[in-house]
Amino acid sequence: MGVGDANDTDPVPSAAQTSLINEWRRRPLNQLFIDPVNPAVIVAEQVIPADEGGYWIREIGLYDADGDLVAVANCPPSFKPIMSQGSGRTQVVRMNFIVSSTGNITLKIDPSVVLATREYVERRILEELYKLDNKQSVRAATTVNIALTGLQTIDGVSLLAGDRVLVKNQTASKDNGIYIVGVAAWQRAPDADSSAEVTSALILSVEQGATLADTRWQLVTDGAIVLGTTSLAFQNITQGFATINSPVFQGNPTAPTPAVTDNDTSVATTAFVRNVLARYGLAGYGYVWNGNIDQITETGVYTFSDGSSGTRPKNPATGADIPRGVLFHMERDITLSALQIWESVNAGVALTFKRSRLSNGVWTAWAQLWDGLNTPKQADPLDVSPGAMLTVGSFGWGAAAVSYTGDIDAIAVSGLYMISAATTGTKPEYPSQQGVGVIPNGTILHMERGSSKMATQLWDSLVNSINPVTCIRTKNANGVWSQWQIIVLDGHLPFRGTLAYKAAGVFTWTVPVGVKKAWVTVIGGGGGGGRSGVSGIGSGGGGGGGVSQRLVDLSTVSSVTVTVGAGGAGASVEGAAGETGGTSSFGAFLSATGGIGGLGSSSAGLASGPGGGGGGTGGDFNTSLGVGHVSYGAVGGSGGGPGGRCTQGPYPGNGGMGPGGGGSGALFGYNGGPGAAGNVIIQW
Secondary structure, eight states, X not given: OEEEOGGGSOOOOOTTOSSXXXXXXXXXXXXXXXXXXXXXXXXXXXXXXXXXXXXXXXXXXXXXXXXXXXXXXXXXXXXXXXXGGTOOOOXXXXXXXXXXXXXXOOOOOOTTTSOOOHHHHHHHHHHHHHTSSBOOOBSEEOSSOOOSBSOOEETTEEOOTTOEEEEOOOSSGGGOEEEEOOSSBOEEOGGGSSTTTOOTTOEEEEOOOTTTTTEEEEEOOOSOOOTTTSOOOEEEOGGGSOOSSSOOOOSOOOOOOOOTTOOSSOOOOHHHHHHHHHXXXXXXXXXXXXXXXXXXXXXXXXXEOTTOBSOOOBOTTTOOBOOOEEEEEEEOSSSSOEEEEEEEEETTEEEEEEEEEOTTSOBOOOEEEOOTTTOOBOSSTTOOOTTOBOOTTGGGSSSSOEEEOSBGGGOOSOEEEEEOTTOBSOOOBOOGGXXXXXXXXXXXXXXXXXXXXXXXXXXXXXXTTTEEEEEEEEEOXXXXXXXXXXXXXXXXXXXXXXXXXXXXXXXXXXXXXXOOEEEEEEEOOOOOOOOOOTTOOOOOOXXXXXXXXXXXXXXXXXXXXXXXXXXXXXXXXXXXXXXXXXXXXXXXXXXXXXXXXXXOOOTTOOOOOOOOOXXXXXXXXXXXXXXXXXXXXXXXXXXXXXXXXXXXXXXOOOOOOSTTOOOOOOSTTSOOOOOOOOEEEEEO
16 A cells, blocks of 8 residues: 655546555555444555655555555545654554455555554454453343344343344244344344354353353354354253262263261262172172171171071971071161071972060061961861961851851851851741741851950841841850841831821822831811700811821832811701711821711600711721710710710810810700811821
8 A cells, every 4th residue: 555645736536547645655565354233334444654755645546465555545635654753653554445345355465564553452362262262251142933023022131232042943044143232133243243153162251131141152063164154053062060069960970889887978879889789789799798697787688508696497397497598687776686597498388487686686586477378277168276377258247148057146256247048046036926946047256255255246138139127146154055046127116107187178299208107197077066056056076087097108209188177067957966077087098087076855855866977988997986965955965986075064066185076065945066177197
């Protein structure tokens, strides 16, 4: 680059120029580079040191390798002083070229003869720093594919313009990398915007984020990378750094294996663990013990041969010591207490024994443990051999009752026994209302009370395959059984409910759930008393209502219509008879008519006749409460059944007193008494 003062004129550059007007300095370029802001601009730069100058700078020229002027430009006049003039400075001169292509431009410079500006040096330092694998941290890192534009929130962090972001989850992984957030399109960070700056093993830290805060990431794409073309993959290596306090490892870390006898804070490797397990007979063969088995003090599994000593268990068949076996020894606590379990195989049958060492250091005798192969089980469900183990179904427990054909009076073991006709002994008899003779079949629950001869037996049978019969008896200390007594069940109890309809009218009775039969009593209404005529002779009493009773089968009905007959009204006209009582009924099952009203006096002066009693029908038992009474001279007769008593003064007749009672007659000039309403009484 050459500079001149243009002979103190203001030069106008011309394409025809071949030299500067008045060139006073020509030196090699300091640098030639592409403008980082505008890639279509090439910047040529020269530095004039402080010890050169004394001239104005008004024109600038750029020469090629052959010395030909290839570019010329003017500039605002600038004086370049030298030190001898009382002022000195380093002068930087630049020419900017707008070009269509920068591909063939190469800077050829001898660094030993040119000066570098501070900016050049700083940029060159940054360029070299940018090539290092350790990058400046980013504020946040992506977790999903994003649009590389605008302000947005990533991993819970609201980003600002200028923030650095690690983009690592793009669908097009070639777009991954380090970016600077912008209001518009994001640009790659200056330390990662060229292929030379993005190399394999690049590492950076993430400062913030809901999930990725304080994590470290490494570029794991291998080989040469062409930025914008090569797929970039980042890996979280945070866990690659273990802390001193409670480190967390991954993979298969290794460490030295301590001796099996160590008891310190050394790291236990898998080899050490297996060695320790083998030392106590675990995770492998039992530990071979050649010492005294009575003196073992460490929990473990041990094997024994003829070389070991101590107290061995004895063969139950021969009584001789068992020479070989496997032993599990367990120390119980800090005292001398311990447990040993010995196992050997004799003639194909495993023999197992146990013993305990007490706190005084003394071992108990060996005791054999039974298993499914050598347990002495019962020969049958009724076997009472000493030491025999009960099986499921023994004496009727845990299964069906055990069949028993012996004497039930002699049973001496608690159990559940099935009794048949072949079984002997004192059996209970049928209840008297169901027949005579003993019950041949049933089930007995026999309960021994203790060491005495006292016992209890419960007998259960089904009569006619449906009716349960349960009996009980006891045996006293002398071995004598009491008589069998029937246990009263729900089906044997008296009536559980009674309902009486007493008022005249028609009703509906709903059969209670589970009730199949009911005892029903129906009573008709009582007849009314008569009224005397002019003769002065008293009137007759009304008849009592009819009565009917029956055990009614209700198995096919859910409700029954109940009718209660009203009592007949007493006569109110001289010489008239009382009215007949109403009929009562229980559905169509049974009914009872009302009593007939009593007569008034006759004109002939004869005693007035009584009313007739009603009648029952449809019942197992049918009758009448009775007829009324004749008059007694001038007074009226009493009513039939629980009827009204005759009046003996100047009063109306008395009404019936009880259900279906007839009304009484009355003195001359007074009305007869009314009959009482009937009743329907249901008992179940």
